[in-house]
Amino acid sequence: MGESLHAVIELPATEDTEAFGRRLARELDAGDLVVLDGPLGAGKTALARGIAAGLGVQGRVSSPTFIIAREHRAGERPGGGPPVAMVHVDAYRLGIGAGGGAAGSDRTFDELDALDLDTDLAGAVVVVEWGEGVVEHLADRHLLVRLRREPESDVRTAQWGWVSARG
Template identity: 35%
Template structure:
């Protein structure tokens, strides 16, 4: 499914809609160039979970644990380029937890992700516009996609 966003406000709203569907153990993978809106999307997800305070990209700390109705593990792989650096993070502790794991720059470690996940590829579609391509793997995430399609009137 592809959703177009013409503003950061709509990108956050898309994130909120995704986040309202979160259950323990959900895995969300984000990919796209710098400035495409990955962190903006995460801000909306965090808001839907009741996370208070600012949500920033964990580029320099690599991972942040955010408290809300569910824990959100916000991971950023931007600074890591080699697979040994990424595997040393202990991502399994996040991926197989009772929280929600959201990973920015997930395309840097494609082979590490579980079969079941939701992936959002963001790309520029103009000055402030973005295109979000959402793909799902696993029954759980097909349900999420159906709800997103209803909310945003998009075709799958």
């Protein structure tokens, strides 16, 4: 897999993480897959909220941990451009998060198949928390964002870039 991640950006507050998500959304269109990686508290859901705001989707964005996936209908996109829906997935409970099964297990892939994310990719941006190592097969390329939280601090850092499945 070809990986080219950009330099690290510092995100001192939740508002900065959301603003970063709005900037990333300018690069996204229907059919794009975004994989958010990072430990608990790293800012994955805040980044998803920012992406949603940048896409102009409808509805409040919160962690879909207990429902696994939530679809947000397309709204008016800030700055113009074609409206696009967003599907927000939290793969943590599919056995790939802390305390779950092994990433890439048959059970995990069966649960992902049941979500029909490959179908959603045709008409939406799909944002997957806890998806690294599991959902990349859904698209020829994806935007990988690695988030980290500094110990004893609210400061987060992000490293991001488009990753090709073909190397």
